[in-house]
Amino acid sequence: MKRIITALIIGAALAGPLLALPMVASAQVSVGISVDVGPPPLPYYPQPYAPAPGYIWAPGYWAYGSYGYYWVPGTWVLAPDAGMLWTPGYWGWREGFYWWNSGYWGPRVGFYGDIDYGYGYTGEGYEGGYWRGRDFYYNRAVSNVNVTYIHTTYNRTVINNTTISRVSYNGGAGGTRVRATPEQEAFARERHIPATAAQMRQERVALSNPAQRFSTNHGKPEIAATARPGKFSGPGVVRMNKARGSYVYKPVVQTTVRNRAGNRNGNRSQRVPQRVPVTRATSPKAPKYRQPVRTASPPPNRFRNENRAVGRPAPQPAHPYAKQPESRTAPHAPPRESKPPPPRHKNDGGRPPR
Numbered sequence: 001m002k003r004i005i006t007a008l009i010i011g012a013a014l015a016g017p018l019l020a021l022p023m024v025a026s027a028q029v030s031v032g033i034s035v036d037v038g039p040p041p042l043p044y045y046p047q048p049y050a051p052a053p054g055y056i057w058a059p060g061y062w063a064y065g066s067y068g069y070y071w072v073p074g075t076w077v078l079a080p081d082a083g084m085l086w087t088p089g090y091w092g093w094r095e096g097f098y099w100w101n102s103g104y105w106g107p108r109v110g111f112y113g114d115i116d117y118g119y120g121y122t123g124e125g126y127e128g129g130y131w132r133g134r135d136f137y138y139n140r141a142v143s144n145v146n147v148t149y150i151h152t153t154y155n156r157t158v159i160n161n162t163t164i165s166r167v168s169y170n171g172g173a174g175g176t177r178v179r180a181t182p183e184q185e186a187f188a189r190e191r192h193i194p195a196t197a198a199q200m201r202q203e204r205v206a207l208s209n210p211a212q213r214f215s216t217n218h219g220k221p222e223i224a225a226t227a228r229p230g231k232f233s234g235p236g237v238v239r240m241n242k243a244r245g246s247y248v249y250k251p252v253v254q255t256t257v258r259n260r261a262g263n264r265n266g267n268r269s270q271r272v273p274q275r276v277p278v279t280r281a282t283s284p285k286a287p288k289y290r291q292p293v294r295t296a297s298p299p300p301n302r303f304r305n306e307n308r309a310v311g312r313p314a315p316q317p318a319h320p321y322a323k324q325p326e327s328r329t330a331p332h333a334p335p336r337e338s339k340p341p342p343p344r345h346k347n348d349g350g351r352p353p354r
Contacts, residue, residue, distance in 0.1 A: 093172030
C-alpha cells in the first residue's frame with residue numbers, strides 16, 4: 001500500500017506539468033497516470049452509421065481524469081486531409097507505471113499496443129477502409145455505412161488470427177504482449193498531425209459527464225459511441241439500456257427532399273432528422289381533454305346537398321293525414337303545358353280519325 005501511495009505521488013508530480021498540454025497532442029507524449037491499476041476492459045457496443053464520406057472511425061478508449069478512469073466514446077471524425085489515417089492511442093506498462101501513448105493522424109497506421117478496438121482496428125493496422133485519391137472507400141464487412149448515401153464501399157472479410165480480447169492495455173499483468181516492430185517505430189517518428197479539435201471536444205464532454213466515469217458505470221458507460229464528435233444526445237448515439245444491460249443505437253433517419261422543380265435535391269441527397277409532429281395531443285401547452293366517443297353515424301340525408309344550395313332547412317316527415325304536394329318540382333320552374341285531345345268526327349261513333 002505504501003508503494004502505491006508513493007508511486008501515485010510521483011505520478012502526479014510527473015503528470016502535473018504535462019496535463020496542461022492536450023492529452024493527444026503528439027505520439028511522442030506519454031503521461032504516467034497510475035500504478036498497479038490498469039484501465040478497465042473495453043465494452044462491447046454497436047457502431048453508428050458514418051455521417052458522410054471522408055469520416056474515419058476513431059475507437060473509444062478509457063482516459064484518466066480527476067475522478068479516475070472515464071470512457072471516451074468512439075466516434076466518426078472527419079479526416080484533417082485526404083490520405084490521412086488515424087492511429088489510436090493506447091495504455092502501456094513501463095517502469096512500474098501505466099503510460100498513455102497518444103494517437104495521431106498520418107499516411108500509415110502505426111503501433112497501438114496490439115489492442116483490438118474492433119471495427120477494423122484488429123491490433124495491427126486498419127482494415128476498415130483505404131484512400132483512393134481524395135475518396136475514402138469503406139469496408140462494409142467491419143464498417144457501418146449506409147450505401148444509399150455513401151457509394152465508395154467494398155466488402156472484404158477480416159479474419160482475426162487470435163482470440164478477440166477486450167484487454168485495453170499493453171504489457172503488465174494481463175496485458176497484450178506484442179511489441180512494436182522497427183517499421184512501426186519508424187511510423188511513430190514520422191511527421192504526423194495530432195488529434196483534431198473535434199476529438200479533443202469529444203474527450204472534454206466525456207470528462208464532464210459523471211455517467212462516463214468507471215466509478216459510476218463499473219465498466220458499462222452510459223454512452224458508448226456517437227455518430228459525430230461532441231454530440232452526446234439525439235439520434236446517432238449508442239446509449240446503454242439499463243433495463244437489459246445492453247446498448248441501443250437509434251440511427252439518424254435519412255430522407256430525400258425534393259425542391260419545387262421536382263429535382264431530387266439538385267441531384268444531391270439530404271439527411272433530415274426525424275421530427276415528431278406537434279399536435280394538440282402532443283403539445284406540452286395543450287390542455288388535457290378526453291377523446292370524444294365515436295357513435296354510429298346517422299343515415300345519409302339525401303336532401304342535404306340541395307337544401308344547402310338553396311339555403312333551406314331539410315323537410316320534415318309529413319303527418320300521414322296531411323295533404324301531400326301535387327308535384328316536387330322546383331318552385332321557380334315553369335308549369336308543364338298539357339296537349340289538347342285529338343278532335344273527334346261526328347259520324348265515327350266517337351272514334352278518333354285514322
